[in-house]
Amino acid sequence: MTIYLEEESEIRLPVDCRKTAEQVVEETLDYEGFPYEAEVEILLTDNESIREMNREQRGIDRPTDVLSFPMIDYEKAGEFDFLEERPDCFHPETGEALLGDIVISKEKVLSQAEEYGHSPLREYAFLIAHSMLHLLGYDHMEEQERVIMEKKQNEILERLGISRSGTAKDETK
Template sequence: MSLSVVWNNEQDEHEINGDLIELLERILQTAGEAEGIDTGEVDLTFVNNERIHELNLEYRGIDRPTDVLSFAMNEAGEDELEIIYDLADEDEELEEVPNVLGDIIISVTRAQEQAVEYGHSLERELGFLFVHGFLHLLGYDHQEPEAEAEMMSKQEKVLAQVGLIR
Protein backbone atom coordinates (compact mmCIF):
# COMPACT_ATOMS: atom_id res chain seq x y z
CA MET A 1 0.00 0.00 0.00
CA SER A 2 1.36 3.40 -0.90
CA LEU A 3 -0.61 5.82 1.25
CA SER A 4 1.51 8.40 3.00
CA VAL A 5 1.24 11.27 5.45
CA VAL A 6 3.24 14.42 4.85
CA TRP A 7 3.05 16.43 8.04
CA ASN A 8 3.91 19.86 9.32
CA ASN A 9 3.79 21.24 12.86
CA GLU A 10 2.83 24.91 13.21
CA GLN A 11 2.07 24.87 16.95
CA ASP A 12 4.18 24.60 20.08
CA GLU A 13 1.63 23.45 22.66
CA HIS A 14 2.31 19.74 22.24
CA GLU A 15 5.36 17.91 20.96
CA ILE A 16 4.66 15.96 17.79
CA ASN A 17 6.91 12.92 18.02
CA GLY A 18 7.67 9.94 15.83
CA ASP A 19 5.38 7.64 17.82
CA LEU A 20 2.38 9.87 17.10
CA ILE A 21 3.21 10.10 13.40
CA GLU A 22 3.66 6.33 13.23
CA LEU A 23 0.23 5.90 14.85
CA LEU A 24 -1.37 8.29 12.38
CA GLU A 25 0.29 6.45 9.49
CA ARG A 26 -1.20 3.17 10.79
CA ILE A 27 -4.59 4.86 11.00
CA LEU A 28 -4.23 6.06 7.41
CA GLN A 29 -3.28 2.58 6.17
CA THR A 30 -6.17 0.98 8.08
CA ALA A 31 -8.74 3.54 6.90
CA GLY A 32 -7.41 3.41 3.34
CA GLU A 33 -7.67 -0.37 3.27
CA ALA A 34 -11.25 -0.21 4.59
CA GLU A 35 -12.15 2.29 1.87
CA GLY A 36 -10.29 0.59 -0.98
CA ILE A 37 -7.76 3.42 -1.27
CA ASP A 38 -4.23 2.07 -1.67
CA THR A 39 -2.33 5.05 -3.04
CA GLY A 40 -2.26 8.71 -2.23
CA GLU A 41 -0.81 11.40 -0.06
CA VAL A 42 -2.47 13.24 2.81
CA ASP A 43 -0.98 16.54 3.94
CA LEU A 44 -1.47 16.98 7.69
CA THR A 45 -0.81 20.20 9.58
CA PHE A 46 -0.96 20.65 13.34
CA VAL A 47 -1.99 24.17 14.42
CA ASN A 48 -3.28 26.03 17.47
CA ASN A 49 -6.78 27.44 18.04
CA GLU A 50 -5.85 30.89 16.76
CA ARG A 51 -4.72 29.56 13.38
CA ILE A 52 -7.63 27.16 12.88
CA HIS A 53 -9.99 30.00 13.83
CA GLU A 54 -8.50 32.12 11.03
CA LEU A 55 -8.84 29.27 8.53
CA ASN A 56 -12.39 28.42 9.63
CA LEU A 57 -13.42 32.05 9.12
CA GLU A 58 -11.60 32.41 5.80
CA TYR A 59 -12.80 29.16 4.17
CA ARG A 60 -16.09 28.40 5.90
CA GLY A 61 -17.25 31.81 7.12
CA ILE A 62 -17.47 30.49 10.70
CA ASP A 63 -16.00 32.88 13.25
CA ARG A 64 -14.70 30.43 15.85
CA PRO A 65 -12.05 27.75 16.20
CA THR A 66 -12.88 24.19 15.27
CA ASP A 67 -11.08 20.90 15.83
CA VAL A 68 -10.35 19.74 12.28
CA LEU A 69 -10.64 21.08 8.74
CA SER A 70 -10.34 19.02 5.56
CA PHE A 71 -9.71 20.27 2.05
CA ALA A 72 -10.14 17.59 -0.61
CA MET A 73 -7.97 17.88 -3.71
CA ASN A 74 -9.79 15.38 -5.91
CA GLU A 75 -13.14 17.12 -6.02
CA ALA A 76 -14.19 18.08 -9.50
CA GLY A 77 -16.44 21.11 -9.20
CA GLU A 78 -17.85 23.27 -11.98
CA ASP A 79 -15.13 25.87 -11.68
CA GLU A 80 -12.24 23.41 -11.36
CA LEU A 81 -9.74 23.31 -14.18
CA GLU A 82 -8.38 20.02 -15.46
CA ILE A 83 -4.65 19.69 -14.90
CA ILE A 84 -2.81 18.82 -18.11
CA TYR A 85 0.88 17.90 -18.09
CA ASP A 86 2.81 19.04 -21.14
CA LEU A 87 6.21 17.59 -21.90
CA ALA A 88 8.55 20.04 -23.57
CA ASP A 89 10.69 17.26 -24.99
CA GLU A 90 9.04 14.13 -26.38
CA ASP A 91 11.90 12.01 -25.01
CA GLU A 92 11.44 13.40 -21.51
CA GLU A 93 9.52 11.16 -19.15
CA LEU A 94 6.96 12.58 -16.81
CA GLU A 95 7.79 11.91 -13.19
CA GLU A 96 5.00 10.23 -11.32
CA VAL A 97 2.87 12.92 -9.69
CA PRO A 98 1.55 11.85 -6.30
CA ASN A 99 -2.19 11.48 -5.88
CA VAL A 100 -2.66 14.19 -3.26
CA LEU A 101 -5.95 13.39 -1.58
CA GLY A 102 -6.01 16.68 0.29
CA ASP A 103 -5.13 18.60 3.41
CA ILE A 104 -6.16 17.91 6.99
CA ILE A 105 -5.59 20.62 9.57
CA ILE A 106 -5.95 19.72 13.25
CA SER A 107 -6.04 22.13 16.18
CA VAL A 108 -3.92 20.45 18.85
CA THR A 109 -5.32 22.96 21.35
CA ARG A 110 -8.89 21.85 20.66
CA ALA A 111 -7.86 18.19 20.56
CA GLN A 112 -6.36 18.53 24.05
CA GLU A 113 -9.58 20.17 25.34
CA GLN A 114 -11.74 17.45 23.79
CA ALA A 115 -9.54 14.63 25.12
CA VAL A 116 -10.11 15.95 28.65
CA GLU A 117 -13.83 16.52 27.97
CA TYR A 118 -14.33 12.97 26.63
CA GLY A 119 -12.02 11.31 29.14
CA HIS A 120 -9.54 9.71 26.78
CA SER A 121 -5.96 10.26 25.63
CA LEU A 122 -4.76 13.03 23.37
CA GLU A 123 -3.49 10.35 20.97
CA ARG A 124 -6.99 8.89 20.69
CA GLU A 125 -8.48 12.32 20.02
CA LEU A 126 -5.85 13.16 17.40
CA GLY A 127 -6.45 9.74 15.81
CA PHE A 128 -10.19 10.35 15.76
CA LEU A 129 -9.78 13.79 14.19
CA PHE A 130 -7.33 12.42 11.62
CA VAL A 131 -9.56 9.56 10.46
CA HIS A 132 -12.54 11.94 10.50
CA GLY A 133 -10.65 14.35 8.25
CA PHE A 134 -9.53 11.50 5.98
CA LEU A 135 -13.12 10.34 5.48
CA HIS A 136 -14.09 13.91 4.57
CA LEU A 137 -11.33 13.88 1.92
CA LEU A 138 -13.04 10.83 0.42
CA GLY A 139 -16.40 12.61 0.28
CA TYR A 140 -18.07 11.44 3.48
CA ASP A 141 -20.15 13.96 5.38
CA HIS A 142 -22.30 14.02 8.50
CA GLN A 143 -25.04 16.52 7.73
CA GLU A 144 -27.80 13.90 7.87
CA PRO A 145 -28.27 11.45 10.77
CA GLU A 146 -27.79 8.37 8.56
CA ALA A 147 -24.58 9.74 7.05
CA GLU A 148 -23.31 10.73 10.50
CA ALA A 149 -23.99 7.22 11.85
CA GLU A 150 -22.14 5.66 8.89
CA MET A 151 -19.16 7.98 9.31
CA MET A 152 -19.03 7.41 13.10
CA SER A 153 -19.13 3.65 12.61
CA LYS A 154 -16.27 3.75 10.10
CA GLN A 155 -14.19 5.98 12.39
CA GLU A 156 -14.70 3.78 15.45
CA LYS A 157 -13.83 0.60 13.50
CA VAL A 158 -10.54 2.07 12.32
CA LEU A 159 -9.66 3.35 15.79
CA ALA A 160 -10.46 -0.01 17.35
CA GLN A 161 -8.25 -1.79 14.79
CA VAL A 162 -5.25 0.32 15.84
CA GLY A 163 -6.04 -0.03 19.55
CA LEU A 164 -7.49 3.42 20.22
CA ILE A 165 -10.63 2.53 22.10
CA ARG A 166 -12.29 4.69 24.72
Protein backbone atom coordinates in the same frame (compact mmCIF):
# COMPACT_ATOMS: atom_id res chain seq x y z
CA MET B 1 1.82 6.55 0.78
CA THR B 2 3.22 9.99 1.46
CA ILE B 3 2.22 12.06 4.46
CA TYR B 4 3.55 15.57 4.77
CA LEU B 5 3.26 16.50 8.43
CA GLU B 6 3.95 20.04 9.59
CA GLU B 7 3.64 21.41 13.10
CA GLU B 8 3.05 25.03 14.06
CA SER B 9 2.99 26.45 17.58
CA GLU B 10 4.92 25.47 20.67
CA ILE B 11 2.17 23.16 21.93
CA ARG B 12 3.26 19.53 21.97
CA LEU B 13 0.99 16.52 21.97
CA PRO B 14 1.98 13.54 24.15
CA VAL B 15 1.68 11.35 21.04
CA ASP B 16 4.02 10.18 18.30
CA CYS B 17 2.21 12.39 15.80
CA ARG B 18 3.90 11.08 12.65
CA LYS B 19 3.59 7.38 13.51
CA THR B 20 -0.04 7.73 14.57
CA ALA B 21 -0.91 9.74 11.45
CA GLU B 22 0.71 7.12 9.22
CA GLN B 23 -1.13 4.29 10.96
CA VAL B 24 -4.54 5.99 10.84
CA VAL B 25 -4.20 7.18 7.22
CA GLU B 26 -3.07 3.73 6.08
CA GLU B 27 -5.80 1.94 8.04
CA THR B 28 -8.48 4.27 6.68
CA LEU B 29 -7.32 3.69 3.11
CA ASP B 30 -7.24 -0.09 3.69
CA TYR B 31 -10.64 -0.04 5.42
CA GLU B 32 -12.17 1.82 2.49
CA GLY B 33 -10.41 -0.33 -0.11
CA PHE B 34 -8.72 2.66 -1.70
CA PRO B 35 -6.88 1.09 -4.64
CA TYR B 36 -4.04 3.60 -5.07
CA GLU B 37 -1.07 4.95 -3.21
CA ALA B 38 -2.01 8.32 -1.76
CA GLU B 39 -0.61 11.65 -0.64
CA VAL B 40 -2.03 13.59 2.32
CA GLU B 41 -0.86 16.80 3.95
CA ILE B 42 -1.43 17.31 7.68
CA LEU B 43 -0.92 20.58 9.52
CA LEU B 44 -0.94 20.58 13.33
CA THR B 45 -1.61 24.08 14.57
CA ASP B 46 -3.19 26.10 17.39
CA ASN B 47 -6.68 27.45 18.01
CA GLU B 48 -5.95 30.92 16.67
CA SER B 49 -4.61 29.68 13.33
CA ILE B 50 -7.40 27.18 12.79
CA ARG B 51 -9.92 29.86 13.81
CA GLU B 52 -8.56 32.11 11.07
CA MET B 53 -8.77 29.30 8.49
CA ASN B 54 -12.29 28.41 9.65
CA ARG B 55 -13.34 32.05 9.25
CA GLU B 56 -11.74 32.39 5.80
CA GLN B 57 -12.87 29.04 4.39
CA ARG B 58 -16.23 28.47 6.06
CA GLY B 59 -17.30 31.87 7.37
CA ILE B 60 -17.32 30.53 10.95
CA ASP B 61 -15.37 32.77 13.33
CA ARG B 62 -14.32 30.28 16.00
CA PRO B 63 -11.68 27.60 16.43
CA THR B 64 -12.60 24.07 15.43
CA ASP B 65 -10.90 20.75 16.06
CA VAL B 66 -10.25 19.73 12.45
CA LEU B 67 -10.66 21.05 8.93
CA SER B 68 -10.59 18.88 5.83
CA PHE B 69 -9.76 20.11 2.36
CA PRO B 70 -10.44 17.33 -0.16
CA MET B 71 -8.74 17.60 -3.53
CA ILE B 72 -11.08 15.11 -5.23
CA ASP B 73 -14.81 15.53 -5.82
CA TYR B 74 -16.63 12.22 -5.44
CA GLU B 75 -20.00 11.48 -6.97
CA LYS B 76 -20.49 8.84 -4.29
CA ALA B 77 -18.40 8.48 -1.16
CA GLY B 78 -16.14 5.46 -1.12
CA GLU B 79 -16.39 4.78 -4.87
CA PHE B 80 -13.05 5.20 -6.61
CA ASP B 81 -13.48 3.66 -10.09
CA PHE B 82 -13.81 7.06 -11.76
CA LEU B 83 -10.26 7.97 -10.72
CA GLU B 84 -8.82 5.85 -13.54
CA GLU B 85 -10.25 8.43 -15.94
CA ARG B 86 -8.88 11.39 -13.93
CA PRO B 87 -5.11 11.76 -14.23
CA ASP B 88 -5.44 15.26 -12.72
CA CYS B 89 -6.17 13.58 -9.37
CA PHE B 90 -2.67 12.08 -9.25
CA HIS B 91 0.74 13.56 -8.59
CA PRO B 92 2.51 13.62 -11.99
CA GLU B 93 5.85 12.42 -10.57
CA THR B 94 4.87 9.92 -7.87
CA GLY B 95 1.57 8.65 -9.28
CA GLU B 96 -0.01 8.99 -5.85
CA ALA B 97 -3.62 10.13 -5.55
CA LEU B 98 -3.72 13.68 -4.17
CA LEU B 99 -6.35 13.30 -1.45
CA GLY B 100 -6.05 16.70 0.20
CA ASP B 101 -5.18 18.50 3.41
CA ILE B 102 -6.04 17.98 7.07
CA VAL B 103 -5.63 20.75 9.64
CA ILE B 104 -5.86 19.86 13.34
CA SER B 105 -5.83 22.12 16.38
CA LYS B 106 -3.45 20.65 18.95
CA GLU B 107 -5.21 22.69 21.64
CA LYS B 108 -8.53 21.07 20.71
CA VAL B 109 -6.96 17.60 20.75
CA LEU B 110 -5.89 18.18 24.36
CA SER B 111 -9.08 19.89 25.56
CA GLN B 112 -11.46 17.44 23.85
CA ALA B 113 -9.52 14.43 25.13
CA GLU B 114 -10.01 15.77 28.64
CA GLU B 115 -13.64 16.74 28.01
CA TYR B 116 -14.55 13.33 26.54
CA GLY B 117 -12.54 11.38 29.10
CA HIS B 118 -10.09 9.67 26.79
CA SER B 119 -6.45 10.09 25.87
CA PRO B 120 -4.89 12.60 23.46
CA LEU B 121 -3.83 9.59 21.33
CA ARG B 122 -7.45 8.54 20.89
CA GLU B 123 -8.61 12.09 20.10
CA TYR B 124 -5.80 12.72 17.62
CA ALA B 125 -6.39 9.38 15.86
CA PHE B 126 -10.15 10.01 15.78
CA LEU B 127 -9.71 13.43 14.15
CA ILE B 128 -7.43 11.98 11.48
CA ALA B 129 -9.84 9.11 10.75
CA HIS B 130 -12.74 11.58 10.60
CA SER B 131 -10.90 13.89 8.25
CA MET B 132 -9.64 11.04 6.05
CA LEU B 133 -13.24 9.97 5.51
CA HIS B 134 -13.98 13.52 4.34
CA LEU B 135 -11.01 13.27 1.94
CA LEU B 136 -12.62 10.08 0.57
CA GLY B 137 -15.95 11.79 -0.08
CA TYR B 138 -17.92 11.19 3.12
CA ASP B 139 -19.85 13.88 4.95
CA HIS B 140 -22.13 14.19 7.98
CA MET B 141 -24.57 16.94 7.05
CA GLU B 142 -27.54 14.54 7.04
CA GLU B 143 -28.36 12.16 9.91
CA GLN B 144 -27.85 9.04 7.77
CA GLU B 145 -24.43 10.32 6.64
CA ARG B 146 -23.47 11.07 10.25
CA VAL B 147 -24.36 7.55 11.36
CA ILE B 148 -22.30 6.03 8.52
CA MET B 149 -19.27 8.20 9.31
CA GLU B 150 -19.44 7.47 13.03
CA LYS B 151 -19.60 3.72 12.40
CA LYS B 152 -16.64 3.88 10.02
CA GLN B 153 -14.55 6.04 12.38
CA ASN B 154 -15.17 3.70 15.29
CA GLU B 155 -14.37 0.59 13.22
CA ILE B 156 -11.13 2.13 11.93
CA LEU B 157 -10.00 2.94 15.48
CA GLU B 158 -11.05 -0.54 16.67
CA ARG B 159 -8.99 -2.12 13.88
CA LEU B 160 -6.01 -0.11 15.11
CA GLY B 161 -6.69 -1.16 18.69
CA ILE B 162 -7.15 2.43 19.82
CA SER B 163 -9.75 2.41 22.55
CA ARG B 164 -11.57 5.13 24.42
CA SER B 165 -8.89 4.78 27.09
CA GLY B 166 -6.44 5.68 24.34
CA THR B 167 -4.26 2.66 24.56
CA ALA B 168 -3.18 0.86 21.44
CA LYS B 169 -2.56 -2.87 21.02
CA ASP B 170 0.96 -2.30 19.79
CA GLU B 171 1.88 0.65 21.96
CA THR B 172 5.04 -1.09 23.13
CA LYS B 173 6.43 -1.53 19.61
